Every structure is written in structure tokens, then in C-alpha cells.
Amino acid sequence: MTGIDAIAGLFAGPGARDYLGEPVTIGEHMRQAGALAEAAGAPAPLVAAALLHDVGHLRNESDARHGSGGARWLARWFGAEVTEPVRLHVAAKRYLCATEPGYFALLSPESVRTLALQGGPMTPEQAAAFGALSHARDAVAVRRWDDEAKDPAITPPGFAYFAPLLAGLAGR
Numbered sequence: 001m002t003g004i005d006a007i008a009g010l011f012a013g014p015g016a017r018d019y020l021g022e023p024v025t026i027g028e029h030m031r032q033a034g035a036l037a038e039a040a041g042a043p044a045p046l047v048a049a050a051l052l053h054d055v056g057h058l059r060n061e062s063d064a065r066h067g068s069g070g071a072r073w074l075a076r077w078f079g080a081e082v083t084e085p086v087r088l089h090v091a092a093k094r095y096l097c098a099t100e101p102g103y104f105a106l107l108s109p110e111s112v113r114t115l116a117l118q119g120g121p122m123t124p125e126q127a128a129a130f131g132a133l134s135h136a137r138d139a140v141a142v143r144r145w146d147d148e149a150k151d152p153a154i155t156p157p158g159f160a161y162f163a164p165l166l167a168g169l170a171g172r
């Protein structure tokens with residue numbers, strides 16, 4: 001089975017139809033995030049990261065661990081420019097809560113609830129360390145699309161729309 005087949009199977013599976021406390025299913029949410037990244041003109045690896053950022057949830061990882069667990073799984077097929085924003089998108093929420101006035105107010109109730117489970121806002125020292133990571137900027141971009149991709153009025157493209165982009169990146 002190729003990586004694309006494995007990922008397609010997760011998007012087609014029952015986990016993608018869960019709601020996880022948001023007004024859209026997790027599969028819709030992930031496809032909305034990918035579409036937002038593409039509409040913003042993001043490069044292909046960052047579109048893939050936005051599309052796949054919650055793949056850990058599809059694999060039943062916990063709220064606190066779904067970034068790192070998803071990234072580890074994706075590393076079988078994708079490089080760091082895809083896996084690092086996925087790994088860091090939970091930390092990016094904690095980072096933005098610490099560094100950007102007004103960010104917390106934008107979070108959905110479910111994102112506020114899980115923030116506590118994920119460690120709460122970063123300390124200034126943690127935020128400085130995060131900001132120095134080479135993929136911090138991309139992780140923050142994924143985080144903003146993540147926060148926006150919860151609109152029940154939007155019907156995002158299906159997984160098949162994104163498959164060629166993923167296939168072009170999955171070099172291993």
C-alpha cells in the first residue's frame with residue numbers, strides 16, 4: 001500500500017466522520033484547512049501539512065499527542081517541510097496564545113478546552129524557543145488555517161482533489 005492509499009483510507013474511514021466538538025467533521029475540517037492553504041498560495045508541502053495536520057486524530061491519537069504522533073506516521077513518506085508543521089501545530093496554538101494579543105479570543109470553545117490538556121499558553125522562555133525553530137513560521141500558518149477551517153457552510157474539495165499534490169511530495 002502506498003502512503004497515499006493509506007492516507008486516503010483514513011479520510012474515507014469512520015474517524016474522518018467524527019466531530020470532535022466542532023461544527024464540521026474532522027475530515028471536512030482537514031480538507032477545509034488544505035483548501036485555505038492552497039487559496040492563500042502556500043507551497044505544496046505547506047498545503048499538504050494543512051490538509052494532514054490532524055492525521056493523528058484519524059489514527060486515534062489523544063488531543064495532546066496528535067501532532068507528534070501524526071508527524072511520526074507521515075515521516076514514512078514525507079519530509080520535514082510537511083511533518084514539522086504537523087508536529088508543531090499544537091505547540092503553535094500555545095505559542096500564539098502567549099505572543100499574540102487577541103488570538104485566544106478567536107479560538108473555538110473546543111480549542112480552549114484542549115488548550116489546558118496541551119499545557120496552556122507557553123511561558124516567555126518556551127515561546128522564544130518555539131519561535132527559533134526552523135519550521136515555526138509554517139506551523140503558525142497551519143495553525144491559523146486550522147482555526148479557520150471550521151465553517152459548516154463550506155463544502156471543501158474531496159480527498160481525491162488533493163491526492164496528486166500528495167503523490168508529488170511522497171518521495172519515500
Ligand code: FE
Nearest residue numbers: 029053054146
Ligand atoms: Fe485541526
